[in-house]
Amino acid sequence: MNRHTGLRNLRGWLRGTWQEWRSAELRVLAAALVVAVAAVAAVGFFTDRVDRGMADQAASLLGGDLAITSRSPVPDEWVDEARERGLQSVRSAALPSVLFGADDQSRLSSLRAVDPDWPLVGEARIRDPYGQEHTITHGPEPGEAWLEGALLNDLGLEPGDTVTVGRRDLEITAVLTLEPDRGSALTDLAPRLMLAYEDLESTELIGPGSRVNYQFYLSGIDSVVEAYTDWLEPRLEPGQRIQGLEDAAPELRAAVERAERFLGLASLMAVLLAGAAIAVAAHHFAQRRADSAAIMRALGASARRVLAVYFGRVLLVAVIASLIGLALGFLAQFVLSALLGDWLDGDLPPPGLRPVVAGLGVGLITAAGFALPAMLRIGQVPPLRVLRRDIGLPSASVWLSGALAVAAFGALLWWQAADPQLALWVLLGTAGALLILGLLGAALVLAVRPLRDRGGIALRFGLANLSRRGGLSAVQLVAFSVGILALLLLAIVRVDLLEAWDASIPEDAPNHFYVNIQPGEQEPLADRMEEAGLERPQMDPMIRGRLVAINDLPVGPGDFDDERTRRLLDREFNLSYADEPPEHNPVVEGHWTLDQPESDGLSVEAGLMERLELELGDSLTFRIGGRAVRGSITNVREVNWDSFRVNFFVTGAPALLDEQPRTYITAFRLPEDMRDAQSRWLRDFPAVTAIDVSAILERVRDIIEQATRAVEYVFLFTLVAGLTVLFAAVQATRDVRRREAALLRTLGARRRDIRNALLAEFGTLGFLAGLLAAIIATVIGALLAWQVFDFDYRVNPMTFVYGIGGGTLGIALAGWLGTRRVLDQAPLTVLRGPE
Structure with missing residues (x-):
């Protein structure tokens, strides 16, 4: 093939690609990629600017x-x-x-x-x-x-x-x-x-x-x-x-890295939904190009040649869509910078080329992973279809499609998480969640099947469509449920958890801590506070000691792989001693023997026992003021670190620790109108450090609120991707709906009846998706409350109201907007035309 022939073929291929652009399938595929790349690029540009800023200012x-x-x-x-x-x-x-x-x-x-x-x-x-x-x-x-x-x-x-x-x-x-x-x-x-x-x-x-x-x-x-x-x-x-x-700034760097990773994983939810839209659009694209592919095969084109032509067009669209997504992502990252601007001091430098390369990679990997299975089918269309149009495309390989999709999403997860183990867990969790959603979605679709013989003609026809296309309906249901679930978790369940957290804090919970109270000052200070009208506070001794041995074997940060444990052993513990166990620290294992004369017993917090792999009877040696102090573990306490009370990892027997250098600490509730009185008594105790917990909590809540807004912003891309899945699914059934509408109108059905049937079908789909999302959002909220935050969770009826109501109305409207052109075509034209 000479140079002129090659240029002519390239021009013909580009002209054919431009003509293909008018097809709804490629527009859906492009829209899905724009959303996916924009989501990843917005996070990528922002995090790259943060990384560069921290490197410049290290x-x-x-x-x-x-x-x-x-x-x-x-x-x-x-x-x-x-x-x-x-x-x-x-x-x-x-x-x-x-x-x-x-x-x-x-x-x-x-x-x-x-x-x-x-x-x-x-x-x-x-x-x-x-x-x-x-x-x-x-x-x-x-x-x-x-x-x-x-x-x-x-x-x-x-x-x-x-x-x-x-x-x-x-x-x-x-x-x-x-x-x-x-x-x-x-x-x-x-x-x-x-x-x-x-x-x-x-x-x-x-x-x-x-x-x-x-x-x-x-x-x-x-x-x-x-x-x-x-x-x-x-x-x-x-x-x-x-x-x-x-x-440099390790706490800030760690927080920023965790936030970057979380935002990156959140952006991949949009990629996952966009991949589903791409898979549906590519399947429909291959189905509609079967005749053209058969003609090419009949004229002598090889299967590889056909695959190269059509898959090349998909990749060209993917490149263009990725570039558009990069531009939108670059603009979107300015919003992230505004939402999270308080995290960092100073202006952020401009981003580099890394997010551009990453964004293009996301677009091409997503397009290839989710569209290639359908393209392989179009390459295998038999030439005989030119004469026998009843011959369809070869059956899709479920295993191949799934393997390519999982490989593509897994690669993106590994790249975004920068942690193979985390990527594996997220991938398995996503697969498990989608499997559960799929099974529940299929069950709900089957559950409405008995209802298709009841109600008016529009409702019966709409429910019949759901039953007839059960597999596609289940896929749509899963996609819609994920989008609604994300919205419910962020808009409602998050608020419920915060309110439940606030409700779990007693009205009289301490809001102030005094630390660094010197020996001999604890009683005079308590007297002053009592004279001012406060309940006499409990003064707990606090001793600084470093753990140097477990069971007489030296121990240090290098003996553990867990970073949190390493940091714990790299600093001094706050130790205390007591005759009786604190009311808010129940003993869950062993017996309290610290009150016995000459006892060397230690009471250890349950989490520390697990982290250091300790057992009852083990000995711990602490270095306190240059002196080694050894004690044996006699019981395990359950400590609620969110109780706003004084808590310690390790509490020892008075006989073991009461001679060690110490200061005192106390927690109490200070009414707002007694702050002036506090200033007067603290002047007499200048070494005492007063910590206003309410102010610190307010700062922490501000940070959480900023992060939540950023995640909500990223999840907007997920919702848009969910709508893209909806549009792709609607387009995938457009030809069938055209013929169904034409037959119904030929048989005397009115446009209003067909429109109502479409609204009934999509409204039912939205109802089921909203119900499924509300149930799962409630379960996730309860699990988070019980297992993570350790407080009671009350079901919010508004979760179901917004989930079901919003799902029904939103998806019904979106479905009708996507299919309303079906009603505008003449029945005779549709029935005479090709399927």
Whole structure:
């Protein structure tokens, strides 16, 4: 074949493809791919921008090229060694504390003490007393304090005033407006006060059990930083950790990665439904092109040639649709950025090419995986069909179709989840859920079969259509149910769970915690609170200890694969001791023996027992203040960590722990009108840290609300994909409906009767889909409440009202809009034409 012949054939193929574009099947296939690629691309563009932003700001977020965190002050040896190697270094310390301002107003804040050379990397911004913004590269001078604006307002202070920090009065010289290396820990949610590192000791806030986090930041040439790391690693003590750029803002990074993964998996729901629409559209496309394929075969074209022509057209449409989906996804990601903008500081950089490649890959893999089975059938059409039109396409291979679809979806899952085990579980869960939905859908279709002989002609004909096309009806029912289910879970069940969660919290649940209460202060503090009109609080001892051995065998983070367990062993436990088990911590295994004289018993939380693979009778050794303390497990407690009460992983016998260094902690409910009284008594106990749980819960709820809105937004693509499945299914039966309508009109049926029959068919389908979705949404809500959140769940009747009502009306309307042109064609034209 010469060059001119090849160009002529290509032009002919493109012309034929353009003509094919007028077919509804290819338009449905293209629409499904646009939705799928747009959903994945929107998430992909957003997450790529986040990843690039975090990579660009890693050093600023970390505070340097290297950071060391510690529960104890940084040794002078480390500082001297860094200086000798030519590295720049800065020390920092952070702790929560209550501040006092004008008129004894108090506010929980996050204190941070820094060296003069702070920030080591990046720039900070402050506003001077004259309202001028300044970019600075140094910390506060001794005797000075910088406060965030919110903290100034809460305390009723202004620049130039004095703020009391523990036992030290500091002059407010500036408003802190930007802190480049601010942490993302929960304690850092409180507004910030920054002071000089050398002023920290004079505040007298540091004592045994104080919750102080020390940091040591370094910056310099990469090779020198690596050499210093090698020197430092053997000198690290338990509780000290080296962080590199990949560890910058670990809590934020972990949260963002989980959110990205969840949004990515949510977007694949749209891909799954789009794949179903593609499969239906491709099947109908192959069915309608059987005559053309037979003619090509009769003229000598091979099966491979026929397959290449038609599958090539599908792939060309897939490429164009994917490009359109990428453009829409790029626009849609700006909405995600707005919804989740509070998660990150600063503007996000533009995305790279990775989401473009990924979006095109999603489009082509989805098109190939779900459309190829139908295309293989069109390649095998026999030439004899030219003479005998009763010869149809070869039967579809259910196993081949299923295997290709599963392989395509599994590949997308593995790519999106970046975790083979997670991808496998999601794939099995999706397959199981679809199987259950399919079985229930088929059962519901069979259940309406006895009703097709009742009612008017429109209802009888509509129900008869559902029964006659039982397999297709079941597929449509599953697709519609998934879309309605997603909407119900997000719009109704989510609200029910939140309301049930709020209802599970007692009206008198504690909303404040006091920690770091020093020995000898617990009784005077309790007296002051009781005198103010509060119920006398219980003061629980709290001891910091590191688990170093189980059954006398050394144990450390490297002995476990689970990341959560590793983190648990990498820090100190909060231990306590008690004569009696707490009322809110029931003993579920073993016996309480901690009240016996000279007992060395330990009571351990059930989750920790499972995580560390412990059993009754095992011994645990903790290092407390440089001394090893060993005890034996005598009972297991069930701890409800959402009870807003004081809870501990491990509680020991008083005889074992009451001589150890300790502070005290208490939880109580503070009425809103007693906040001023709290400020007065806390002034006499400056080391006490007050934590307002209601404020923290409000912040957590804000984050959850943002994430929920983002997921709802992504699920909009799923709903659109569900409508695409509906349209594809309607188009797949269009020719049959045309002939049925023509026969009915020839036999005297009125247009109104046929229209009512179509509305009855789709309305019944919507009713069944809504009922099925409402039942499953209620079951999922109950399981989440019972198994995950551990509270009672009450069925909301509105779930069924919205599910059934919305499904019936919505799908009836969509079905009628998709088939109304059937009624506009003359019966004689339809009956004379080809099937």
